[in-house]
Amino acid sequence: MTTTETVHDRIGTARDELTTGQLLAVFAFVAAATFALLFLQDPLAHDSMHNFRHAAGVICH
Amino acid sequence: MLVDYLERGVLAGAIAGIAYGVYMAIVANPLIGYMETLADGREHGGHAHGTGDHSHEAAEHAHAVSEATTAVVSVGSGVLWGILLGGVFALAFYFLEPALPGRGRLKTYVLAGAGFLTVSVAPWLVLPPATPGAELAFDPTVRSAIYVGMMVLGALVAAVSIYGYRRVSGGRGLLGVVTAAIPIVSLVAVTAVAAPTVVESGSTPTALVTAFRGLTVLSQAALWTLVAGSFGWLQARAGVRSATDRREDLLTSP
Incomplete structure (x- = not known):
């Protein structure tokens, strides 16, 4: 790897290194993490993050 | 290699997240609590218990869980937020590293800037950080759609900006910086003129709203800086150097 790497090379490397x-x-x-995030819309969990949502600027009243 | 990057990203995210959690505990929690009581007080004094008032319902709704629980969970969420950003940052950095301008650790800060623009700044141009007790237009579904749409736009603007920089300057020079600034300035200008007012801060004093928004922007910027800084430090500690850097070193100092 003496020449400049490209984004394409990185995708290739990832493909070689990781199995299916x-x-x-x-x-x-x-997918599971996304599910967990959606699950947190449950009012109790959602409300208990109230301050954090304000502080991070991600709000939905 | 991908897994190593992810591992360092999560660790960098944890470092940044813990710092952000401390900020949540000692600054954000007390401040938001204070603003909450301020908004509640004005509400009761002003409207004299108006029936079916939306923001009144919102204020009641916010207290479905005890304040202590909210405080603790919010601190924990801050830590997890850092870990999430760190993990996503590392995955993006692994694939985009060859395409980012700058050399060595500067690349991490360029990507962090792009991330900050995508995740926070672009959506805030339409949906500025809401203070407790603020009145928000549209229903939550529409607002979420706007937020996600602005994230996509922010990512596009960041990509165009970086592409422009590389194209014009070949990686160096003031002209490149100016070119890179054009898409970002355009985005800010267009949203300033065209975006509808979604957040109405209501009775909260304007100075307090400004201070709150300033804190929100600075704390998120600090979080990204810390993610990039810690990640760069962990990369250097592990002895990772990109092929481009190694080649340039060979050319400059044989």
């Missing part, structure tokens, strides 16, 4: 199983695990985990 690992990629599936990553995607499943991201």
